[in-house]
Each structure stands twice: as structure tokens, then as C-alpha cells.
Amino acid sequence: xxxxxxxxxxxxxxxxxxxxxxxxxxxxxxxxxxxxxxxxxxxxxxxxxxxxxxxxxxxxxxxxxxxxxxxxxxxxxxxxxxxxxxxxxxxxxxxxxxxxxxxxxxxxxxxxxxxxxxxxxxxxxxxxxxxxxxxxxxxxxxxxxxxxxxxxxxxxxxxxxxxxxxxxxxxxxxxxxxxxxxxxxxxxxxxxxxxxxxxxxxxxxxxxxxxxxxxxxxxxxxxxxxxxxxxxxxxxxxxxxxxxxxx
Amino acid sequence: xxxxxxxxxxxxxxxxxxxxxxxxxxxxxxxxxxxxxxxxxxxxxxxxxxxxxxxxxxxxxxxxxxxxxxxxxxxxxxxxxxxxxxxxxxxxxxxxxxxxxxxxxxxxxxxxxxxxxxxxxxxxxxxxxxxxxxxxxxxxxxxxxxxxxxxxxxxxxxxxxxxxxxxxxxxxxxxxxxxxxxxxxxxxxxxxxxxxxxxxxxxxxxxxxxxxxxxxxxxxxxxxxxxxxxxxxxxxxxxxxxxxxxx
DNA sequence: AGTTGTGTGTACGAAATCGTACCGAAGTCG
DNA sequence: CGACTTCGGTACGATTTCGTACACACAACT
Numbered sequence: 001x002x003x004x005x006x007x008x009x010x011x012x013x014x015x016x017x018x019x020x021x022x023x024x025x026x027x028x029x030x031x032x033x034x035x036x037x038x039x040x041x042x043x044x045x046x047x048x049x050x051x052x053x054x055x056x057x058x059x060x061x062x063x064x065x066x067x068x069x070x071x072x073x074x075x076x077x078x079x080x081x082x083x084x085x086x087x088x089x090x091x092x093x094x095x096x097x098x099x100x101x102x103x104x105x106x107x108x109x110x111x112x113x114x115x116x117x118x119x120x121x122x123x124x125x126x127x128x129x130x131x132x133x134x135x136x137x138x139x140x141x142x143x144x145x146x147x148x149x150x151x152x153x154x155x156x157x158x159x160x161x162x163x164x165x166x167x168x169x170x171x172x173x174x175x176x177x178x179x180x181x182x183x184x185x186x187x188x189x190x191x192x193x194x195x196x197x198x199x200x201x202x203x204x205x206x207x208x209x210x211x212x213x214x215x216x217x218x219x220x221x222x223x224x225x226x227x228x229x230x231x232x233x234x235x236x237x238x239x240x241x242x243x244x245x246x247x
Numbered sequence: 248x249x250x251x252x253x254x255x256x257x258x259x260x261x262x263x264x265x266x267x268x269x270x271x272x273x274x275x276x277x278x279x280x281x282x283x284x285x286x287x288x289x290x291x292x293x294x295x296x297x298x299x300x301x302x303x304x305x306x307x308x309x310x311x312x313x314x315x316x317x318x319x320x321x322x323x324x325x326x327x328x329x330x331x332x333x334x335x336x337x338x339x340x341x342x343x344x345x346x347x348x349x350x351x352x353x354x355x356x357x358x359x360x361x362x363x364x365x366x367x368x369x370x371x372x373x374x375x376x377x378x379x380x381x382x383x384x385x386x387x388x389x390x391x392x393x394x395x396x397x398x399x400x401x402x403x404x405x406x407x408x409x410x411x412x413x414x415x416x417x418x419x420x421x422x423x424x425x426x427x428x429x430x431x432x433x434x435x436x437x438x439x440x441x442x443x444x445x446x447x448x449x450x451x452x453x454x455x456x457x458x459x460x461x462x463x464x465x466x467x468x469x470x471x472x473x474x475x476x477x478x479x480x481x482x483x484x485x486x487x488x489x490x491x492x493x494x
Numbered sequence: 495a496g497t498t499g500t501g502t503g504t505a506c507g508a509a510a511t512c513g514t515a516c517c518g519a520a521g522t523c524g
Numbered sequence: 525c526g527a528c529t530t531c532g533g534t535a536c537g538a539t540t541t542c543g544t545a546c547a548c549a550c551a552a553c554t
């Protein structure tokens with residue numbers, strides 16, 4: 001498990017110049033205040049940002065890659081949130097909670113920035129515009145979560161699997177990314193063989209290719225058709241968040 | 248079968264003097280500012296507070312009874328949140344969103360208060376203590392939602408059914424309340440006959456009685472054992488929220 | 495008393511997923 | 525090169541839930 005097998009499997013290098021959309025949407029004055037505190041970080045595959053119940057010492061703003069929030073329970077682990085360059089890790093501090101109740105870790109390697117919680121909160125509390133932006137983001141996360149609740153109840157594994165791959169593609173900024181089926185099975189809250197079958201179906205349909213931890217999206221439009229409505233709903237919600245904060 | 252009912256369809260009248268715990272936890276000065284704006288309301292069974300996408304003109308604080316937030320999707324309806332006297336309906340306005348993306352309606356009749364959004368927000372924005380309380384409540388709701396996501400994926404219908412009945416009992420302040428199995432099936436996101444089977448199992452085990460829309464919790468401890476861990480987790484989270492705001 | 499509507503129990507084949515086991519293919523390392 | 529590890533495909537009986545249909549119980553109303 002400690003073996004870093006990423007070295008020899010070639011994948012398109014993540015494009016360099018991606019920005020975090022939340023930071024981008026900030027008023028320039030607020031961004032300038034945060035700038036000196038922002039520390040560049042790289043996100044390694046499977047790196048843990050927070051254990052469940054950990055103090056939120058920093059908040060993280062990915063520019064590329066993807067973090068997952070997962071709920072560890074007695075009978076399994078289920079993903080409850082994904083964060084890419086459209087979001088941040090550590091939202092509870094915006095709501096005056098100092099701890100993250102879930103595990104946060106990196107699903108797709110990438111890079112970004114982090115900032116200690118105190119200076120971050122200082123800027124947020126001083127700037128109504130910044131606070132507004134971040135709280136609206138929290139509401140978006142809330143809506144996504146509500147979507148997941150229904151999705152996990154109503155939709156088939158195939159559809160949820162397609163949805164997850166689409167979300168990953170968006171955040172990877174690439175049609176090719178690294179992801180073992182075993183990990184995917186944790187995220188979807190099902191057993192590994194079930195993912196294998198679902199992935200085979202998508203592969204047979206010519207929508208993806210899947211080889212030893214390397215996923216390639218072949219037919220994105222087809223995959224969107226195979227996915228449940230939840231993908232479109234959450235995607236549009238995120239886009240409209242940023243539309244509201246442009247200009 | 249068992250015709251030992253105490254009377255006909257009469258259910259214990261909801262006790263009168265229950266308060267909303269959020270309002271109770273407010274600093275007195277804030278409560279006094281809200282007081283003149285608080286309008287007493289009664290919640291009728293199945294009354295709709297908000298349609299999906301509706302403007303949040305008022306926020307609601309139940310003193311008794313229970314409201315549900317549900318997500319209507321193409322292939323069914325699933326409950327994504329429950330609000331009793333420990334909470335409020337209309338949290339998105341705290342996060343600068345003016346609309347509620349879900350349907351909110353009354354599951355258990357009761358009463359409470361409402362207040363127009365503007366004066367409510369004015370008090371919240373003026374009082375850091377009030378804002379802190381309400382935002383912490385939003386975080387609690389967020390955590391509950393994350394729990395539901397995993398619960399819907401991992402736990403059996405029997406366990407989820409038991410959990411739901413326990414949550415309802417808490418909010419009904421009574422071991423007896425009105426609830427048809429058909430409604431319960433919507434809430435749990437399953438078909439009605441499945442609820443019938445699950446309810447029979449709980450009934451056969453001597454944990455509840457269920458007659459024509461009238462549920463009676465017979466063995467609360469046993470029901471807690473039958474329920475998944477999610478009940479205890481969310482229950483404790485709510486209690487600790489209020490523990491933090493006492494004194 | 496009969497009718498109607500609502501709420502509930504039950505049945506049963508179909509589908510999805512579980513739980514587990516085993517095998518093969520690809521890459522890693524000694 | 526050969527042993528080992530990781531990853532993925534497949535199989536199959538067990539279990540859960542679906543989807544649908546039907547019958548019964550109770551209450552309200554004619």
C-alpha cells in the first residue's frame with residue numbers, strides 16, 4: 001500500500017496554470033490580503049489532509065486535482081463530498097466549527113494553496129463580499145450533499161459510477177486520470193467486483209477505457225447520458241454560483 | 248388482529264409548552280429583538296412551507312411537530328432533512344441564498360413561530376452570538392446530511408426505518424404519532440410494500456405498534472438497538488450543539 | 495346496512511447488489 | 525529471469541429491494 005506506483009504509469013501531466021475558482025472570484029483587495037499568507041502545496045495521491053475530528057488548522061484551495069470527504073462508518077466508507085478547483089477544504093470553520101467531522105484526502109494528485117485558518121477567517125470576517133462568496137459556496141456544498149442523499153438511494157451503480165467519473169474528469173482537467181477500481185468502490189460505497197462490472201459495462205459501451213488504475217474518458221457525451229441527472233444538477237449549481245460572483 | 252387500542256384514532260394531544268431550542272439558546276437581548284416579529288403559526292399535517300425553488304420569505308421555528316426537507320427527483324422523492332424544535336426551516340438565507348432548493352413540508356403536526364426573513368437577518372447580522380449559533384446549526388445540518396448519504400448507501404431498510412421512527416418520536420415529544428406507511432416510504436425512498444414488511448418486523452419484535460397511520464413506540468431501547476448507528480450519531484451531534492450554547 | 499376510500503399485509507418473479515472466492519494480467523523487485 | 529504484489533475480470537449462491545398486483549381491515553359517508 002505504501003508503494004508509489006504512479007511513477008511508471010504515464011499519464012498526461014496535469015496542466016500547470018489552473019486557478020482556484022473561489023480565490024479567483026474574490027474581490028481583488030481581499031485576494032491581495034490573503035496572498036502573503038497563501039502557501040503553495042502539492043497534493044499527493046492518497047495524502048490525508050484531515051483525519052475525522054481533526055482541528056482545521058489550515059484551509060486548502062486546490063488548483064488542480066481532487067480531494068474527497070468521506071464518512072467512515074462501522075460497515076464501510078462512503079464519499080460525501082468532492083472538492084476540486086471550484087472549492088475548498090475546511091468549510092466548517094466558516095460556520096464556527098473548529099473540527100472536520102470527516103476524513104479528507106486526495107483522490108487525484110494536483111496542487112494548490114493552503115492558508116492558516118486564523119488569517120483566513122480574519123479576511124473573511126472583515127469583508128462582507130468574501131464572506132458572502134464563501135457562505136454561498138457552503139450552501140452549494142449543502143445542495144450537493146442533498147443530491148447525493150437521493151442519488152445513493154435511487155440510482156443504479158452504473159449511473160453513479162458514470163457520474164463520479166465525470167466529476168473526476170472535470171476536476172482532473174484531463175480525460176485521463178489515475179484511479180483504481182478498489183478506490184472507486186470505497187467512494188461509491190459498494191464492493192469492488194460491483195465496480196468492475198459497472199466499469200466493464202461502460203467500457204463495452206465505448207464510453208471509457210480502464211486499464212490498471214488508469215481511466216480514460218473516450219466519449220464524454222455518452223457518459224453524460226449514462227450518468228444520472230445528479231451530475232448535471234450539481235454541475236449547473238456550481239456554475240451558477242460562480243456566475244453570480246463574476247464582475 | 249389486536250384490537251386493544253385505548254380509544255379510536257385519538258392521539259395524545261401535543262404537549263403545549265415546548266419551545267424551540269434555537270430560539271431558547273439565543274442571548275436574551277437578541278431574543279427580545281426578535282420577539283415582536285415572531286408570529287405564532289400552527290403546522291398542519293402535510294402543509295407545504297416551501298415549494299422547491301421558492302423564495303424564503305420567512306424562516307420557521309417549530310416548537311413541536313416536524314418538518315421535512317425532501318428532494319424531488321425524476322425517479323422518486325427522498326427526504327434529506329428533518330427539522331423539529333431543535334432547528335429551523337430556511338437556513339439558506341443564513342448563507343446568502345434566497346431560495347430553498349427543496350420542498351419543505353410538515354410531517355408531524357405541531358406549532359411554532361415564523362419571522363420574515365429581513366428582520367431575522369438584521370438581528371443575525373447585528374449579533375455575533377446569534378450568527379454563531381445559527382451557523383453552527385447549519386454545520387450540524389450539514390453533518391446530518393453527510394450521515395444520511397452514508398446511511399442510505401450502507402444500511403438496511405429495517406435499520407433506517409427504526410432510525411426514522413426514533414427521530415420522529417423525539418420531535419413528536421410523544422411515543423405515539425400519526426404517520427402512514429405510504430408517507431414513510433417516500434421519506435425512506437423505498438416502495439410502500441417494503442415499509443410494510445419492515446414495520447411488520449419491528450412490530451413482531453414488540454418494538455412498535457402500527458395501526459392505520461398511528462405509530463406507537465413500545466420499546467424505545469429495543470428500537471435504538473434495531474436502528475443503525477446514525478441515529479445516535481446525529482442525536483449526539485445535536486445535543487452537543489446546544490451544550491455549547493448553554494450558559 | 496351498504497358503499498367508497500384509505501391504509502395495510504402479502505405474494506412473487508425480476509433485478510440489483512452482496513459476500514466471497516478464484517484466476518489471470520500487468521507491473522515490481524530481488 | 526522468477527517471485528511477488530497489485531489490479532481487474534468472472535463466477536455464483538444469498539440477500540435485499542423492486543415492481544406490480546391483489547386482498548383485507550377499518551373508517552367515513554350515504
